[in-house]
Amino acid sequence: MKNILFVSPTGTFDNGAEISIFYLMTALVKRGNKVINVAPGYQGEDKTSYQNKFKASGIDTYILPAGKWWWEDAPGGLPEDAKVRAFYYRENIAQIRQLIQENSIDLVVTNTVNMFQGALAAACESIPHFWLIHEFPENEFAYYLDKIDFIAEYSKEIYSVTGLLNQKLNLLFGEKDIKQFIPYSEVDASPLKKGENIRFVSVGRLTERKNQLELLKAYHQSGKTDVDLVLIGAGDEDYKIKCLNYIKKYNLKNVKLTGHLDNPWEELTDKDIFVSSSAMETFGLVYIEALLKGLPVIISDNPGYASAYKIFQEGEMYPLGDIEALSEKMSLSLETFTEQKQNSINKISEVREKYSIEFVYKTFIEEAEKVQGSEKKAVRHIENLLTVNADSSSSFKSEIKRTVKRVLLKFKKR
Structure with missing residues (x-):
């Protein structure tokens, strides 16, 4: 030793x-x-x-x-x-x-x-x-x-x-x-709490790098603004203001900014769809955490996410910067939620096997x-x-x- x-x-x-x-x-x-x-x-x-x-x-x-x-x-x-x-x-x-x-x-x-x-x-x-x-x-x-x-x-x-x-x-x-x-990263294995309605949820600090403004634009373009969009994470002040201004300009009443949460996954429910429009990730631990929670997932094809997706082959991926493509993925995920949710749950054991410390x-x-x-x-x-x-x-x-x-x-x- x-x-x-x-x-x-x-x-x-x-x-x-x-x-x-x-x-x-x-x-x-x-x-x-x-x-x-x-x-x-x-x-x-x-x-x-x-x-x-x-x-x-x-x-x-x-x-x-x-x-x-x-x-x-x-x-x-x-x-x-x-x-x-x-x-x-x-x-x-x-x-x-x-x-x-x-x-x-x-x-x-x-x-x-x-x-x-x-x-x-x-x-x-x-x-x-x-x-x-x-x-x-x-x-x-x-x-x-x-x-x-x-x-x-x-x-x-x-x-x-x-x-x-x-x-x-x-x-x-x-x-x-x-x-x-x-x-x-160790993921809390406890089940998600029960939800009442389907929501879009994104986890990550509000920054240019995390690129939540692209998500807001796709959400607005989708026409599905009656569905809640929850952005979890603290924010860089200037970028947070940009996001808030966009929300106000288009009257996106169902967007919620939680600010920092010690355990963001406690905010999520079994009715949520995880969406990340991040412009850059080294690997994308949050993507894997979402998979291990059995959530339907939509991610950008930034280099880190693309690397992780190649290994786990789960979820939906769209071309970074293509707001229309993201919008379409979000709309489709609502229409096929039951099917996507069951598929995500079925894949948990496979993801966990690939994502062990020993491996x-x-x-x-x-x-x-x-x-x-x-x-x-x-x-x-x-x-x-x-x-x-x-x-x-x-x-x-x-x-x-x-x-x-x-x-x-x-x-x-x-």
Whole structure:
């Protein structure tokens, strides 16, 4: 059995990358491996609940104070002081190295493309490093196209979410074989509550990326506005205003915005049709959750959903941006609801079999549990330049801490 250290991207459970790899970590622990987790901590944050969830699964989590945890040109902005960033990057690499030494770590795993500290710490300690990539190199994540050489050089293995992302990365990385995994999320198996009327329901934060405005337009065009449309999720304020303005302009009285719900699936009923017009998903966990709940499903053909649909072959898919096609799918789903509902229920066991931890992480677990030996990188010859801060005096550290406190109060990580 192995000792494995994971580097996590946010120290929160508000994103699919953290959620899905939490379940990978728990699976490794159940198989007898020792797993520890490191994540960033910023001024004024309380990470107790995050740490407790890991602790309950036998995983120790270390919160490392950070200037910026992600690459400097990654999303999330920058603290204004370059010295602060440099100080904490070195400090974090040194802290991870110390954890590697103290816990006899055999393998370091970086969860998401957005951090490099684990890769460099593993290189300095001459142990293997695996990289897990969830993000398409587009839009806000296009920045990492310029880092392909680094990622390839400092990874024994690279894994990405299965499907179109994996295909794209294999082309970008050339000779480097990018392996794949399916992101896992535990779905509450309890049955949906009984509903009285058929509704359209969409789950996801109101954002340009989730593209609910397209759904509103298709709903209006369908002429089925006597049917309730429920949008579940908090919203980016500007985009939420766009949606509300559209609802008001066309007097869509049966559209309901719930805002944030701790458990959105408690809002759904057995009479609901799940619809997502999302413009971009890495894989689309919410699609799988809807299938496991036995809901009729309509999804866009964005790359993430298309990848998931190829595996599960369930639900209806329409071309992203084609409002008329979505409108027609929505109308048809009302007309054939009974038939679609029964088909969805019949498919639950098949979907569950394909979406088990043992299946989705099989290759990764096998590779992680057989790593051995050293992985010597040339950077080990200058390890002190990466991990030792030039002035470690108490006065200098106090100055840095004062600067961090001032700067990070206005630094919003993503």
